[in-house]
Amino acid sequence: MTSKTALIVIEQIEPLIKTVRSQKVILNNDLARRYGVPTKILNQAVKRNLDRFPEDFLFQLTEAETDGMRSQFVTASKRNVRHLPFAFTEHGAFMAATVLNSPQAIEMSVFVVRTFVKLRHLVLGHQELAAKLNQLERKVVGHDESIQQIVDAIRQLTTAPEPEPRRMGFHTIRNRSERQK
Numbered sequence: 001m002t003s004k005t006a007l008i009v010i011e012q013i014e015p016l017i018k019t020v021r022s023q024k025v026i027l028n029n030d031l032a033r034r035y036g037v038p039t040k041i042l043n044q045a046v047k048r049n050l051d052r053f054p055e056d057f058l059f060q061l062t063e064a065e066t067d068g069m070r071s072q073f074v075t076a077s078k079r080n081v082r083h084l085p086f087a088f089t090e091h092g093a094f095m096a097a098t099v100l101n102s103p104q105a106i107e108m109s110v111f112v113v114r115t116f117v118k119l120r121h122l123v124l125g126h127q128e129l130a131a132k133l134n135q136l137e138r139k140v141v142g143h144d145e146s147i148q149q150i151v152d153a154i155r156q157l158t159t160a161p162e163p164e165p166r167r168m169g170f171h172t173i174r175n176r177s178e179r180q181k
Contacts, residue, residue: 013115018087020065024119025087026112027061027069031096034112035105045099046086052099057092060084090116 016030026034032042046053061069061084069085088096090113097109 010111010115013112020087023089025089026093028086031088031093034108049099052095053092057095058086058088060086
């Protein structure tokens, strides 16, 4: 496959990857379609080789998670789903290709893994960006406080002290020097 074709395949796989239980996963029906096998065959191969799929490779969605996923797709309906779907992580998708042992599954597994890696790099980039934004925000807050202190100091220097209010009534001159003024 050329690099242009590989990029197209990765772009086709990327929307199939969902976030479930804070993990990036691809559902069994999407993975089976990419591997060129019926979902039933993929599920059978997984069930025959469950020892190859620890919890961080594969987990089965709950009914609530399945309903949540179904609500994202307007055309999906309950009658098409007899069993709760499996969710494959990056490593689980690769392991599924090895248990299927078909040339198309092995070839496509490379693209699936590359897509997961691409998404992981995007997430890491966003985390670094968020950390830098937090750091800048802290600096700006510190600068705001410093600027406010400077403005307060300038105001104190520029405001003249208020003159003493003149007392009302008759004023006497106490000494001669004041009389000459």
